[in-house]
Amino acid sequence: xxxxxxxxxxxxxxxxxxxxxxxxxxxxxxxxxxxxxxxxxxxxxxxxxxxxxxxxxxxxxxxxxxxxxxxxxxxxxxxxxxxxxxxxxxxxxxxxxxxxxxxxxxxxxxxxxxxxxxxxxxxxxxxxxxxxxxxxxxxxxxxxxxxxxxxxxxxxxxxxxxxxxxxxxxxxxxxxxxxxxxxxxxxxxxxxxxxxxxxxxxxxxxxxxxxxxxxxxxxxxxxxxxxxxxxxxxxxxxxxxxxxxxxxxxxxxxxxxxxxxxxxxxxxxxxxxxxxxxxxxxxxxxxxxxxxxxxxxxxxxxxxxxxxxxxxxxxxxxxxxxxxxxxxxxxxxxxxxxxxxxxxxxxxxxxxxxxxxxxxxxxxxxxxxxxxxxxxxxxxxxxxxxxxxxxxxxxxxxxxxxxxxxxxxxxxxxxxxxxxxxxxxxx
Amino acid sequence: xxxxxxxxxxxxxxxxxxxxxxxxxxxxxxxxxxxxxxxxxxxxxxxxxxxxxxxxxxxxxxxxxxxxxxxxxxxxxxxxxxxxxxxxxxxxxxxxxxxxxxxxxxxxxxxxxxxxxxxxxxxxxxxxxxxxxxxxxxxxxxxxxxxxxxxxxxxxxxxxxxxxxxxxxxxxxxxxxxxxxxxxxxxxxxxxxxxxxxxxxxxxxxxxxxxxxxxxxxxxxxxxxxxxxxxxxxxxxxxxxxxxxxxxxxxxxxxxxxxxxxxxxxxxxxxxxxxxxxxxxxxxxxxxxxxxxxxxxxxxxxxxxxxxxxxxxxxxxxxxxxxxx
Numbered sequence: 050x051x052x053x054x055x056x057x058x059x060x061x062x063x064x065x066x067x068x069x070x071x072x073x074x075x076x077x078x079x080x081x082x083x084x085x086x087x088x089x090x091x092x093x094x095x096x097x098x099x100x101x102x103x104x105x106x107x108x109x110x111x112x113x114x115x116x117x118x119x120x121x122x123x124x125x126x127x128x129x130x131x132x133x134x135x136x137x138x139x140x141x142x143x144x145x146x147x148x149x150x151x152x153x154x155x156x157x158x159x160x161x162x163x164x165x166x167x168x169x170x171x172x173x174x175x176x177x178x179x180x181x182x183x184x185x186x187x188x189x190x191x192x193x194x195x196x197x198x199x200x201x202x203x204x205x206x207x208x209x210x211x212x213x214x215x216x217x218x219x220x221x222x223x224x225x226x227x228x229x230x231x232x233x234x235x236x237x238x239x240x241x242x243x244x245x246x247x248x249x250x251x252x253x254x255x256x257x258x259x260x261x262x263x264x265x266x267x268x269x270x271x272x273x274x275x276x277x278x279x280x281x282x283x284x285x286x287x288x289x290x291x292x293x294x295x296x297x298x299x300x301x302x303x304x305x306x307x308x309x310x311x312x313x314x315x316x317x318x319x320x321x322x323x324x325x326x327x328x329x330x331x332x333x334x335x336x337x338x339x340x341x342x343x344x345x346x347x348x349x350x351x352x353x354x355x356x357x358x359x360x361x362x363x364x365x366x367x368x369x370x371x372x373x374x375x376x377x378x379x380x381x382x383x384x385x386x387x388x389x390x391x392x393x394x395x396x397x398x399x400x401x402x403x404x405x406x407x408x409x410x411x412x413x414x415x416x417x418x419x420x421x422x423x424x425x426x427x428x429x430x431x432x433x434x435x436x437x438x439x440x441x442x443x444x445x446x447x448x449x450x451x452x453x454x455x456x457x458x459x460x461x462x463x464x465x466x467x468x469x470x471x472x473x474x475x476x
Numbered sequence: 477x478x479x480x481x482x483x484x485x486x487x488x489x490x491x492x493x494x495x496x497x498x499x500x501x502x503x504x505x506x507x508x509x510x511x512x513x514x515x516x517x518x519x520x521x522x523x524x525x526x527x528x529x530x531x532x533x534x535x536x537x538x539x540x541x542x543x544x545x546x547x548x549x550x551x552x553x554x555x556x557x558x559x560x561x562x563x564x565x566x567x568x569x570x571x572x573x574x575x576x577x578x579x580x581x582x583x584x585x586x587x588x589x590x591x592x593x594x595x596x597x598x599x600x601x602x603x604x605x606x607x608x609x610x611x612x613x614x615x616x617x618x619x620x621x622x623x624x625x626x627x628x629x630x631x632x633x634x635x636x637x638x639x640x641x642x643x644x645x646x647x648x649x650x651x652x653x654x655x656x657x658x659x660x661x662x663x664x665x666x667x668x669x670x671x672x673x674x675x676x677x678x679x680x681x682x683x684x685x686x687x688x689x690x691x692x693x694x695x696x697x698x699x700x701x702x703x704x705x706x707x708x709x710x711x712x713x714x715x716x717x718x719x720x721x722x723x724x725x726x727x728x729x730x731x732x733x734x735x736x737x738x739x740x741x742x743x744x745x746x747x748x749x750x751x752x753x754x755x756x757x758x759x760x761x762x763x764x765x766x767x768x769x770x771x772x773x774x775x776x777x778x779x780x781x782x783x784x785x786x787x788x789x790x791x792x793x794x795x796x797x798x799x800x801x
Contacts, residue, residue, distance in 0.1 A: 101593060105600075108590070109607045111681055115629060116614075122628045130631075177514050184511025188504050196512055199519055205780060206527070207745035209752055210772035213538075213765045214529035218522065336518015344689070344738070346515070355700070371507040392613065400617030418618045440628040447622040451614050458613050462606050466695065 119448055122441035123147065127430055130437040146445045149425035156449065159415040163399060164453075166327055166416070171395035173334040174342055175387055181337050182349025183375055187361065197350075204343025208403055216407055219329040220322055329408045330398075340401055345390045352386045352468070353379065389468035392461050396454050417450045534770040554770035564754060565771060572751040573778070576743060579686075580786075582676045583739050584732060587687035591694035592724070612688030620746070686743065690735045697731035698724070726795040733790045737783055744779050751775055 059073030075081070085091070118137065126141035134140075150156055185197055208215070323329050333339045337346060356379065364374040380387070398404075402418050409416055424442055509516075534555070537548045558565050594605055615623070623629070676683065701724065709719050743749060755775070759768035 098598075101596075101598065105593065105604050108684060109604060111684055112607055112610055115623060115626075115681070118629050119626075181512050181515045184508050188508025188511065189501075190505035190508040193508065193512075196516065200515065203519070203523060205741055205783065206776060207752065207772065209745070209755055209759075210769070210776055211526050211530050212759060213533055213769055214526045217529065218526050332522060333518070335514060336522055337515040338518050338523050351696070371504070372510070375511075396613045397616055400614075400619055402618050402621065421618055421622060437628055437631055440626055443622055444626060444628060447619055450618060454614055458610070462609065463602070465609055465692070466605055 116448075119444040123445035123448055125441065127432070127438050130441070131432070146428065146442055147449065149428050150420065150442075150446055150449060153425040153427060154420050154423055154446075155415050156417075156420065159417045159420055160453075162415060163405075163417040166330060166405070167395050167398040169327055170330045170334045170339055170398050171391050173331060174337070174339050174345060174394045175391045177335060177337045178342055178345035178390060179349050179380070179383070179387060180375075182346045183353050183379065185346070185350045186353035187358070200337075200343050200346050203338060204341075204347075208340070212403075212407065216324075219332075219408065220324050222323045222329075323408075325409055325411045325414050330404060333404075339394070340397055340404055341393070345394065348390060349386065352383060356382065383468075385464045385468035387468075388461055388464040392457065392465060395457070399454060400450065420450070421446050530769055531773065533766050534773050536766060538766050554766050555774065557767055558771045558774060562758075562767075562771075568751050568754050569775065569778070572744075572749060573782075575750070576740065576782070578672070578675070579683075579743050580736055580739050582672075582679075582683050583687045583690060583743075584735055586676075586683050587690035587735065588694050588728070588732070590687070591691050591698055592720075594691070595695060595698045608684075608691065609688055611685040612692070615685050686739075686746075689742070690739060693735055693738070694728065694731055697728050701727045729790075729794045730796065733787065733794050736786050736790055740779065740783050740786065744775070 059071050062070045062072065064070045121137045121139065123146055124142055124144065125135070125139040126143045126145070129135045129139050129141055132140060181200075185193065185200075330339065334342070360378060360382070361374050364378050365371075369377065400418065405416050405418050409419075412419075421443055423446075424439060428438075428442060430438065535549060535551060537550050537553075539548075590608065594601065594608065705723055706719065709723060714722065744752070746752065752772075752775075755768045755771050758764040758771060
């Protein structure tokens with residue numbers, strides 16, 4: 050490179066028998082540094098490095114800035130919102146908003162309810178979607194593509210489209226007409242009511258008005274009336290009625306599982322009222338139909354495709370069944386992906402408004418997303434900066450909702466990229 | 477004699493073998509059905525009735541009594557109402573679709589760019605990754621609607637002296653100070669592109685927020701490209717630019733298809749989409765339930781047509797590394 054270097058040959062000296070020493074004239078330090086740092090390659094790398102860093106920091110700033118303003122607003126006192134000199138740094142630091150939301154809006158009850166709902170659906174969804182995704186990824190069977198198209202369909206149809214029918218489905222829940230069957234409201238069989246099968250109509254002698262034959266209910270209905278298992282005695286009033294505190298009953302028999310104050314089913318001719326319980330979400334999750342489950346199935350399918358077939362084949366040769374192979378071999382190898390999907394489904398369920406408002410329409414069951422927009426009584430004011438202050442309260446509410454998620458994310462985020470990275474998405 | 481015996485034995489054993497293979501295939505098929513059974517049952521028992529009922533609702537008039545509900549068939553009445561009588565629906569539909577057309581390229585280009593950035597080795601990559609995926613986890617659902625109602629954010633933005641503004645306005649300021657528009661127009665690339673770029677920069681917060689999952693999908697796609705290919709490219713003396721267009725881009729095309737479809741689905745099912753918000757508002761009005769069902773089915777038909785077109789067009793350009801099984 051340097052002309053001087055090539056002209057002068059290095060001097061080789063033999064020091065000992067096995068070692069040599071090479072002496073050559075090095076170019077001066079200044080030249081060497083010049084050659085090293087003042088070339089196009091190095092400079093362009095520096096420029097790219099700086100450009101990249103600026104871009105990264107800039108976008109990080111864009112991402113974090115809204116949270117910053119929310120935090121800043123949440124610790125401001127009402128008078129700070131009318132003060133022109135106050136922008137991001139509060140003059141009167143106070144935690145009043147946090148305190149009021151926690152104590153007056155029932156934050157902790159809502160927290161517990163939301164936690165149970167999210168955890169329940171996240172666990173079920175992760176497991177079920179892993180199962181379904183594995184089925185699509187590793188087995189060939191007729192109709193696989195059609196069923197996968199149906200999965201995509203459930204992803205494409207927005208849940209708002211199904212809002213009304215979903216509400217009806219779970220407000221008057223009645224799978225295949227079973228409830229109606231037991232309640233004696235009529236047994237539907239290909240559109241015909243067959244409740245009165247074998248029934249005998251009342252026969253009256255027209256001239257005398259005498260009853261010749263008494264009316265008898267059909268044997269079929271009589272059979273099911275005997276089987277009327279859904280009519281329990283109300284444990285509080287001791288009366289038989291349609292409203293059944295089934296869950297209280299359940300707890301008395303089976304021990305604690307879920308808070309008892311909420312499980313209250315109403316039976317009517319049209320079906321069971323499942324709203325204000327966790328059951329609709331559990332049922333949807335069990336079918337892989339919950340919030341964004343199509344995406345999870347897709348992610349799992351891609352992930353399992355990346356796992357080499359040899360892994361399972363060796364297990365099959367050792368005599369392991371498909372399900373056991375899945376549980377023992379595949380699942381332990383896909384923990385990052387499981388955690389990724391768990392993280393998604395937990396967090397998305399946690400902040401989801403749609404299903405929460407749909408399945409918990411009553412005010413008796415408090416959920417975190419329902420707190421937003423409510424103003425604690427002690428914070429109600431009517432001064433000039435009212436709108437800004439109420440906006441700050443709403444933001445604080447949002448911050449308190451996502452606070453647990455921040456902690457979870459801090460712990461689990463390294464699995465997020467890891468899980469995705471491992472899925473070889475060649476197709 | 478003995479050879480015949482042996483031959484017949486062979487035939488028998490071959491037959492046995494063949495039978496065994498068939499049964500293994502069948503067993504695997506059965507196992508496949510077993511694995512996807514939850515979905516099939518859920519779809520048939522819960523989802524399909526809901527879907528059909530929703531379609532039925534969109535064609536009928538609904539009355540909800542206490543404990544029961546009745547429907548009466550009214551034909552295309554609700555659809556007619558949605559298109560002809562409703563003052564805003566058609567208009568919102570058009571503007572919503574325009575927005576969709578704007579969003580898809582912006583989100584895909586941005587997320588691909590960011591995924592490539594995050595895939596490089598650099599200082600603090602883990603931290604940046606953690607920050608970039610924050611919106612995926614935290615800025616969804618309720619946080620989206622809180623942000624939509626948030627007047628405090630814009631208040632903080634007004635340069636009252638201490639802070640000079642949010643990322644959004646800072647980016648705008650940067651653009652205007654660099655006179656990017658004039659730069660572009662000097663480059664003679666047409667005003668549409670200039671407008672597109674400046675609007676994208678103005679909406680950068682929105683785009684960053686919504687490209688999290690896409691970034692993840694691209695990242696996983698980038699990870700699946702074998703490093704050996706890059707190495708051989710380097711040995712052959714390809715520049716980074718060439719490597720991107722000849723290797724990375726073709727290999728990532730399946731992900732572009734997936735992301736395009738996902739972006740369409742995501743942005744049109746999202747709660748802060750104007751059409752969806754309008755449909756939700758109609759739903760909560762008195763007697764608007766059937767109407768909102770009809771409106772969302774119209775919207776669904778349009779979007780599924782868009783998804784179909786996108787999938788058809790893009791799949792012509794998709795490069796598959798190996799034949800899918």
